Amino acid sequence: MCGIVGFTGKQPVKDVLIEGLAKLEYRGYDSAGVAIEQSGALEVIRRRGNVSGLAHTLGHFDLEGTCGIAHTRWATHGRPTETNAHPHLSCDGRIAVVHNGIIENFVELREELARRGHDLASDTDTEVIAHLIEEEVKGIEKEGDFDSMSPDDFVRAVSRALSRLVGSYALAVISSAVPGVIVAARKDSPLIIGSAPAGSCVASDIIAILDHTRDVFALEDGQIAKLAESGFEVYAAGDGECVPIEFELVHVDWNMDIAEKGGYSDFLLKEIHEQPRVIRDTLAGRIVNGSIVIDELDLTSEELNLIDRINIIACGTSYHAGLIAKNLIEGYARIPTEVEVASEFRYRNPIITPTTLVVAVSQSGETADTLAAIRDARVKGAKVFGITNVLGSPVARESDGVIYTKANKEISVASTKSFLGQVTSLTLLALLLAQSRGELTTGQVKMLFRELGDTAAKVEEILADTSAIDQAAASCADASSALFIGRGQGAAVAHEGALKLKEISYLHAESYPAGEMKHGPIALINEGFPVIAIATDSPTYDKVVSNLKEAQARGAKIVAIATEGDEQIRSIAEHVIYIPKVRDAFSPILASVPLQLFARAIALLRGCDVDQPRNLAKSVTVE
């Protein structure tokens, strides 16, 4: 959570910072701020709300400074107020800090600082960092050598202050005493440093600095960087001391188009439409001579065949991809598979042995709970396989093997294309395991792989005509609650459909396996209550129809996702959204797409921001 950007160079930095922050808003957007060196002092401007609000405010200021840092916040400690917005300052206002992460011992540090006379203005954990650095600069006992501080002294002061912190951080610090220098450091939160012709830059994500540089270095845990107009240096920090280290810049040739809407009205719609491409890219090169190939798994077939249990760990939408995968892995490979939200798994002492394969699924690759679960599983001796969308992300780095979902950058907070990338990747994993263990023949694998590939064109068919989806959405948009039901793969899709609706339209939604209706949720149903059913062609289709008749008898407004050619469903459902015929195992890839569009249409009718829903952030880097 939270996005950081900083730049020091020859030209005024205000617009560079605002443009960078705008690209980082997916990390949080409840407040934003900048600190810019200006005539020997730090000019700090912060405000509640998103980056465009801050940009508007900055328009009233004449800021020509060429070195500055900026932040967009997702609140953890302290409400999303202007006072709690970053950057945070030291007592005398000569140090400014922006931070992403959580300082776990901030309460004791605050008390300690208060005892020594520091006056902390905010409720945040971050503010203690500015004050600790100030103390290190001045020396706790003796007063003031701020004015004689060199850039190297500044780096040392930051390093010493950081040695007092417990927790995670990516941070950037400037001081009016050392013009033109930014000190950046990280532990367990991402930070990229870039070398640009016009100066040096730092950001939480490369996307924020790509307009200025393509030569970057991803700072590692425990490293500190000193950025100046002429370039940057990197140090290994230990016990408060810093040792310069060699580093290599990586040249990035990303296309900036990925961060643009490409003609769509919002990123969500653009990303929904990218899904056929994601399926194709995820499958490209994954079958050779009838055998599924996932070299990244880095397990021999003997090791694959020793796996006797799979634990899938994930959060949110990624967890729902895991539910779908459980059905595929158990169905095809016959390996007992559990799916669990990472925040539960990590605190539960689960049974993990060296023959357990743990599959960690995370779009961002930096979800704190998923990472903690990975670490726990590895300590217990399990092999961990990551499925993520972000190259070099912590999940990728900390797993024994990794599949990238090929979704490319997902900007909208609601996961769509990354979800289909995850489901496709997990399907490949199920096929690989099944083939390796002799549960599927080469002929069967070839056929299934072809059908899996065909889903891309079928998703295109769904996207080509959304009129039935829009009509259903219009008739449900005023509801105050909705129930999503399905069985088998349909139950997993129902969970994802309800989450999508909740998170972008703020319409309350519940999801249940359809067979559970009579055990409680059916009491919700009265005249006009929306029931969204996944009633596609499957072995339990008749059971779902029976459940829908029960809902119909109680006045429910039924929206059914059904398979083309199903006429029977028309007599039960007020709205039928047809999807092309597909094998039940792969039906989530198709059935989830109309539910994404349904949620988006309702959100727009309710006047919601579909790319930046309230209270959420794209990367959940705190537990």
Ligand code: AGP
């Ligand atoms: C998805 O629409 C949500 N925004 C959210 O549930 C997300 O899937 C979850 O936070 C997990 O994120 P990850 O995949 O990056 O780990």
